Amino acid sequence: MIDTSRILCIGAGYVGGPTMAVVAAKCPHIRVDVVDINEARIAAWNSAELPIYEPGLDEVVRAARGRNLFFSTDIAGGIRDADIIFVSVNTPTKTFGQGAGYAADLQHWEKTARQILAHATRDKIVVEKSTLPVRTAQAMERILDGNPAGVRFDVVSNPEFLAEGSAIADLERPDRVLIGGHDTPAGRAARRIIADIYATWVPRERIIESNLWSAELSKLTANAFLAQRISSINSISALCEVTGADVDEVAYAIGTDSRVGPRFLKASVGFGGSCFKKDILNLVYICRSHGLGEVADYWESVVAINEWQQSRFVRNMLASMFNTVAGKRIALFGFAFKADTGDTRESAAIGVARQLLAERAVVVITDPKALGSVREELPEEGDRIECEIDPYRAARGAHAIAVMTEWRIYRDLDYARIFASMEKPAFVFDGRNILDHKRLHEIGFNVYALGKAPLRHV
Ligand code: NAD
Ligand code: UGA
Numbered sequence: 020m021i022d023t024s025r026i027l028c029i030g031a032g033y034v035g036g037p038t039m040a041v042v043a044a045k046c047p048h049i050r051v052d053v054v055d056i057n058e059a060r061i062a063a064w065n066s067a068e069l070p071i072y073e074p075g076l077d078e079v080v081r082a083a084r085g086r087n088l089f090f091s092t093d094i095a096g097g098i099r100d101a102d103i104i105f106v107s108v109n110t111p112t113k114t115f116g117q118g119a120g121y122a123a124d125l126q127h128w129e130k131t132a133r134q135i136l137a138h139a140t141r142d143k144i145v146v147e148k149s150t151l152p153v154r155t156a157q158a159m160e161r162i163l164d165g166n167p168a169g170v171r172f173d174v175v176s177n178p179e180f181l182a183e184g185s186a187i188a189d190l191e192r193p194d195r196v197l198i199g200g201h202d203t204p205a206g207r208a209a210r211r212i213i214a215d216i217y218a219t220w221v222p223r224e225r226i227i228e229s230n231l232w233s234a235e236l237s238k239l240t241a242n243a244f245l246a247q248r249i250s251s252i253n254s255i256s257a258l259c260e261v262t263g264a265d266v267d268e269v270a271y272a273i274g275t276d277s278r279v280g281p282r283f284l285k286a287s288v289g290f291g292g293s294c295f296k297k298d299i300l301n302l303v304y305i306c307r308s309h310g311l312g313e314v315a316d317y318w319e320s321v322v323a324i325n326e327w328q329q330s331r332f333v334r335n336m337l338a339s340m341f342n343t344v345a346g347k348r349i350a351l352f353g354f355a356f357k358a359d360t361g362d363t364r365e366s367a368a369i370g371v372a373r374q375l376l377a378e379r380a381v382v383v384i385t386d387p388k389a390l391g392s393v394r395e396e397l398p399e400e401g402d403r404i405e406c407e408i409d410p411y412r413a414a415r416g417a418h419a420i421a422v423m424t425e426w427r428i429y430r431d432l433d434y435a436r437i438f439a440s441m442e443k444p445a446f447v448f449d450g451r452n453i454l455d456h457k458r459l460h461e462i463g464f465n466v467y468a469l470g471k472a473p474l475r476h477v
Contacts (some may be wrong), residue, residue: 020142021102021103021142021143021144021209021212022101022102022103023049023102023103023212023215023216024048024049024050025049025050025051025052025100025101025102025103026039026042026049026050026051026052026101026103026104026105026216027051027052027053027054027097027098027100027101027103027104027105028051028052028053028054028104028105028106028107028148029054029055029094029097029104029105029106029107029108029131029134029135030055030106030107030108030109030127030131030148030149031053031054031055031057031060031061031064031070031090032055032060032071032107032108032109033071033073033183033186033293033362034107034148034149034179034181035053035055035105035107035148036053036064036069036070036071036076036080037071037073037076037079037181037186037187037190038105038107038148038179038181038190039051039053039088039105040076040079040080040083040084040088041079041187041190041191042216043083043086043087043088044079044082044083044088045191045219045220046087046216046219046220047083047086047087048087049087049216050087050089051083051087051088051089052089052090052091052097052100052101053088053089053090053091054090054091054092054093054094054097055090055092056092056094058092061090061091061092064080064090065084065090071360071361071362072359072360072361072388073183073184073186073187073359073360074184074185074187074188074359075187075188076186076187079187094134094138095134095137095138098134098135098138098139098143099138099139099140101143102141102142102143102144103143103144103146103212103213103216104135104143104144104145104146105146105148105177106128106131106132106145106146106147106148106149107148107149107179108127108128108130108131108149109127109149110123110124110125110127110128110149110150110151110297111123111124111293111297112124112296112297112300112301118304120300121300121301121303121304121307122152122300122301122304123150123151123152123297123301125151125152125155125158128149128151128155128159129158129162132145132159132162132163133162135163135172136162136163136165136166139166139168139170139172140168140170141170142170142171142172142173143170143171143172143173144172144173144174144175144209144212144213145159145163145172145173145174145175146174146175146176146177146213147159147174147175147176147177147178147235148177148178148179150178150179150238150239150242150294150298151176151235151238152235152239152301152304152305153232153235153236153239153305154232154235155235156174156176156231156232156235159174160172160174171205173200173201173205173206173208173209174200174231175198175199175200175206175209175210175213175231176197176198176199176200176231176234176235177196177197177198177199177213177234178197178234178235178237178238179238180193180194180195180197180238180241181193183292183356183357183359183360183362184357184358184359184360185359191220193221193225194225195225195226195227196214196217196221196225196226196227197227197229197234197237197238198210198213198214198217198226198227198228198229198234199228199229199230199231199232199233199234199235199237200228200230200231201230201231202230206231207228210228211228214226214228238298239298239299239301239302239305240302242294242295242298242299243298243299243302243318243321245283245295246290246295246296246299246321246322246325247318247321248283248284249283249284249285249287249289249290249325250290250320250321250322250324250325250328252266252269252270252284252285252286253286253287253289253324253325253328253469254324254328255269255286255470256286256328256469256470257328257331257470259470259471260469260470260471260472263472264470265470265471265472266286266452266469266470266471267286267452267470267471269470270284270285270286285451285452286452286469286470287328287367287425287450287451287452287469288328288329288332288367288368288371288423288450288451288469289325289326289328289329289332289367289370290325290356290367291356291357291363291364291365291366291367291368291369292356292357292362292364292365292366293362293364293365295325295365296322296325296365297365299318299319299321299322300319300322302318303315303318303319303322306318326370329367329370329371329374330370330374332367332371332421332448332450332469333371333374333375333378335448335467336349336375336419336421336446336448336467337378339446339465339467339473339475340418340419340446343378344375344378344379344380344418344419345378345379345380346379346380346381347380347381347417347418347419347442348380348381348383348416348417348418348442349375349380349381349382349383349417349418349419349420349421350383350384350385350410350413350414350417350419350420350421351368351371351372351382351383351384351385351421351423352385352386352410352413352420352421352422352423352424352426352429353368353385353386353389353422353423353424353425353426353429353451354366354368354369354384354385354386354389354390354392354393354396354423354424355368355386355388355389355424355426356368356424357424357425358424358425358426358427359426360388360389361388361389361391361392362389363389363392363393363396366389366396366423366424367423367450368384368423368424369396369397371421371423371450372384372397372400372404373397373400376397376400376403376404381403381405382400382403382404382405383404383405383406383407383413383417384404384405384406384407384413385406385407385408385409385410385413386408386424386426387408387426387428389424390406390408393406410428410429410432410437411432411433411436411437411440414437414440414441415440415441416440416441416442417441417442417445418441418442418445418446419445419446419447419448420437420441420445420446420447420448421447421448421450422447422448422449422450422451422453422454423450423451424451425451425453429453429454430453430454430455434454434458434459434462434464435462438462438463438464443463444465444476444477445463445464445465446464446465446466446467447459447464447465447466447467448467449466449467449468449469450469451469452468452469452470452471454466454468456468456471456474457474459474460474460476463476465477
């Protein structure tokens with residue numbers, strides 16, 4: 020008999036922390052323990068300064084922590100005491116050996132499986148929350164089935180679809196919750212137990228049950244489809260620039276077709292984040308392993324366009340600034356991979372900064388939440404980069420501003436004041452198309468937006 024009054028989550032990161040905080044807040048009758056090997060991270064979860072920035076997270080954690088939500092490093096104890104174990108450890112791209120640069124690195128995942136095996140003394144449901152290659156559950160079952168104590172493990176796939184910056188809203192009102200299990204009586208029973216937890220706050224019709232492999236593959240596919248939309252519109256942004264079409268107007272026109280829909284069609288300097296690139300490359304690797312070369316090439320081109328869009332952005336900057344940025348101060352507005360997060364993993368700003376530095380520019384980075392990781396992301400650049408929390412000070416004496424992240428605050432700045440403090444001619448490169456370009460041009464800026472004709476004075 021599975022005890023449904025306790026849940027353990029292994030991995031207290033961007034997914035494990037917020038997801039379990041919402042489960043605890045919505046299900047006061049369930050005790051939720053979140054464990055991690057990273058002591059500093061757990062200490063932060065137990066402090067007033069949470070380890071990640073996410074709108075609404077503080078309130079949810081404050082409501083449940085110490086009541087039915089607990090953060091600790093006691094992994095063994097957690098495994099012993101809970102029969103339902105969510106695993107939400109990181110699954111980055113492999114950097115070594117077979118599949119390097121493409122396949123998912125499953126070492127943390129396998130370590131967790133072995134820890135569960137070592138400490139479990141009664142039957143458990145193991146829930147895959149991390150994003151994993153299709154058929155990972157089979158490998159997990161092989162490890163778990165090797166237990167001498169006769170403990171029964173049922174593996175369920177419950178991939179997470181939250182996006183950073185809107186994690187709490189996504190968790191409280193998800194489009195859907197996907198739960199995959201084996202089509203056996205035991206598999207269906209395990210799946211039902213997990214579905215019942217979500218049903219406390221998610222309408223039943225939004226809880227989808229499927230077979231294990233479909234659930235695992237749906238997660239990689241969902242990210243590949245989302246990223247593909249961005250690469251598609253970004254590729255068209257280049258065509259707009261040479262034809263006089265406006266990418267926002269094109270996106271609006273195609274997005275009003277209900278078969279396409281309006282979301283995820285915002286042209287940008289390129290998608291970032293810890294998941295799109297990693298998950299598509301993993302999909303590419305899986306396709307190649309199955310001899311599906313054309314399918315692999317098709318999806319890999321989504322990543323290739325993303326990288327091309329970043330370098331194209333820098334090439335455009337160079338061309339419009341008289342083919343040299345050497346010694347010129349350039350202010351990057353935003354360093355996070357998107358607004359409302361401090362996360363900088365795979366942020367387009369990193370690649371842009373690197374290419375500008377290679378051209379010997381002086382790069383000044385401003386961001387309300389992400390300055391802490393500039394040195395970590397660009398370690399080789401040392402003192403050639405300046406960090407400045409105040410965007411007005413960042414722009415002072417600069418030749419150009421380049422918007423990297425769609426933070427709301429950048430729309431509302433006093434650009435006349437900024438213009439007055441900059442070198443002339445002053446340039447704005449809007450890598451997110453969030454500013455009022457006409458107004459900036461009137462102030463005196465030379466304005467370059469994505470997928471739009473430039474507004475120039477020089
Ligand atoms: P993360 O790196 O923020 O967190 C993972 C945590 O797992 C880390 O704190 C790490 O210390 C811990 N960990 C690693 N090995 C461990 C072990 N053996 N025992 C205990 N703890 C261990 O990663 P994340 O962003 O939360 O992503 C986790 C998974 O969820 C990934 O597979 C990712 O693809 C997927 N995902 C992420 C997002 C997102 O927006 N970040 C959204 C959906 C799915
Ligand atoms: C993405 C998915 O949206 C989530 O559903 C998924 O759970 C998650 O990946 C994951 O598996 O980790 P996330 O990476 O947090 O979430 O953020 P998104 O909102 O998807 O943005 C990704 C990148 O695309 C950002 O750099 C964003 O600025 C960019 N983007 C997004 C665009 O350039 N244009 C758009 O129209 C939308």
